[in-house]
Amino acid sequence: MGSKARVAATVLLVFAVVAGAAGAGGGLPGARALEICAGAGARWPTMTLALRGAYAWIACKEQARVIRVDTRTGRRTRSVRLGGAVIAVRSGFGSIWALDSGGTLYRLDPATGKVVRRGVLGLSAAYNIWIGGGSLWVADDQAAQVVRVSPRTAHVIARVRTGDGPAAMAFDGDTGWVINHRDTTLSRIDLTTNRSTPLARLGHDTPERMVWARGSLWITGRGTDLLKVDPADGSIDQTIEIGASGIDLALDGDKLWIPTRSEAVDQSGFPTMAALKRVSISSGILSTVGEPTRPIDVHGLAIAAGAVWIADNRRGYLYRVAR
Numbered sequence: 443m444g445s446k447a448r449v450a451a452t453v454l455l456v457f458a459v460v461a462g463a464a465g466a467g468g469g470l471p472g473a474r475a476l477e478i479c480a481g482a483g484a485r486w487p488t489m490t491l492a493l494r495g496a497y498a499w500i501a502c503k504e505q506a507r508v509i510r511v512d513t514r515t516g517r518r519t520r521s522v523r524l525g526g527a528v529i530a531v532r533s534g535f536g537s538i539w540a541l542d543s544g545g546t547l548y549r550l551d552p553a554t555g556k557v558v559r560r561g562v563l564g565l566s567a568a569y570n571i572w573i574g575g576g577s578l579w580v581a582d583d584q585a586a587q588v589v590r591v592s593p594r595t596a597h598v599i600a601r602v603r604t605g606d607g608p609a610a611m612a613f614d615g616d617t618g619w620v621i622n623h624r625d626t627t628l629s630r631i632d633l634t635t636n637r638s639t640p641l642a643r644l645g646h647d648t649p650e651r652m653v654w655a656r657g658s659l660w661i662t663g664r665g666t667d668l669l670k671v672d673p674a675d676g677s678i679d680q681t682i683e684i685g686a687s688g689i690d691l692a693l694d695g696d697k698l699w700i701p702t703r704s705e706a707v708d709q710s711g712f713p714t715m716a717a718l719k720r721v722s723i724s725s726g727i728l729s730t731v732g733e734p735t736r737p738i739d740v741h742g743l744a745i746a747a748g749a750v751w752i753a754d755n756r757r758g759y760l761y762r763v764a765r
Contacts, residue, residue: 469736470718470752473763476516479505480758482741486713489530489570491742491753491760492538494552498760499538500742500753501528508540510555511760513747520555524548532571534578535593541571541580547596561596563589574613575633581608581620588620590636600636604629609663612654619673621652621661628659628676642676644669648711653693656723660698662688664711668700668721682726689713690743692750694765696723699731699750701740713740718750718763731763 469475481504482490490501497519498511506527510520526542533539537558538550545565548557567584577599578591588608590600605622608629612619618631620638626649628641647665654660658679659671664687670680686708689701697720704716715738718731738761742753750763 469734469738469759470761470763471732471735473732473761476511476513476760476762478502478511478753478755478758478760479507479509480756481505482739482755483527486739487529487741487755489532489742490755491744491751492531492533493744493746493751494533494538496747497552498751498753499531499533499550499552500755500760501531501540503527503529503543503755506542508538508550508555513751513760513762522550522555522557524557525560529568530571532573532578534573537593539571539578541568543568545580545582547571547578547580547591549593549596559596561591561598563591563598565589569609572611572613574611574618575616579611579618581611583607583609586622588631602631602636602638604638605640609650610652610661612652612659614654614673617673619652619654619659621649621663623648623650623663628671630673644671644676644678647687651688651690653691653698655693655698660691660693660723662691662700664703664708668698680726682721682728684719684721684728685716689715689740692743692745694745694750697721697765698723699743699745699765701743701752714738715740715752718752 479502487503492499507523526544530541540548545563545568547561549559565582569581569583572579604620605625605627607624609623616633620629626644650663652661661669668682685702686705691700701715717733739756741755744751752761
């Protein structure tokens with residue numbers, strides 16, 4: 443194979459074969475599939491995957507439990523029942539954090555799985571967990587606010603007003619940002635004062651996911667391509683065509699990994715993946731890494747241990763894609 447052919451093969455990289463045979467779930471050529479819980483429910487969960495060391499923690503919404511899976515063997519090593527439908531998990535501050543749909547936040551010991559603390563946050567519609575500024579943050583989707591939570595006590599420190607439908611947060615130093623999916627606005631929070639300032643209206647359909655990288659905010663969502671946004675004033679510096687829309691995005695050094703939807707699925711808003719794509723932040727080059735051979739819903743997305751991990755809680759599989 444000539445050098446040009448080798449370069450082309452690299453750019454058009456498909457899912458790399460990883461150690462171990464693909465599980466019975468299949469669906470991603472060359473990816474390993476581990477069995478997890480199914481039962482995402484009619485209103486699907488949004489952040490069901492947290493990675494810590496060799497273990498994946500999965501939010502099992504309909505079972506009201508969190509499970510721990512050994513990513514080396516695929517064995518389920520812990521199962522922790524909680525008080526309500528679990529919609530999100532996050533690893534941080536030496537613990538695993540789980541959020542149920544009623545707005546209770548649980549702190550779990552990652553070694554034993556035991557609940558060591560819980561906090562009732564007083565939310566009308568709890569949605570996702572983020573970490574920034576030395577705190578945990580949870581969105582109250584119906585109340586146009588995010589709440590800041592102490593990792594020591596699991597109690598609310600502050601309630602911060604945002605736009606309508608806070609859907610994602612990103613952080614850099616003493617600043618946080620919130621993207622609001624209903625009114626498509628971007629809010630900035632001074633983490634030293636908990637004061638929120640509206641920055642801009644993006645004007646795309648439903649911006650839902652956001653990360654901070656290399657001085658910019660990167661945003662996608664239903665009816666939304668990949669947007670490079672100026673964090674100072676919310677102006678859009680660049681739009682990268684990724685297909686109909688992005689379901690989620692995860693940062694990996696200079697690369698963003700983005701599961702995308704088809705036009706048909708985008709109308710429904712379901713997180714069913716049409717393709718996994720990768721964007722170089724420095725060059726803006728977009729590559730299609732691979733396409734599923736059967737329906738896969740993206741309820742959790744994370745990068746760790748040399749791989750991209752995708753949790754499908756509707757069909758009950760965790761996929762490992764070598765990166």
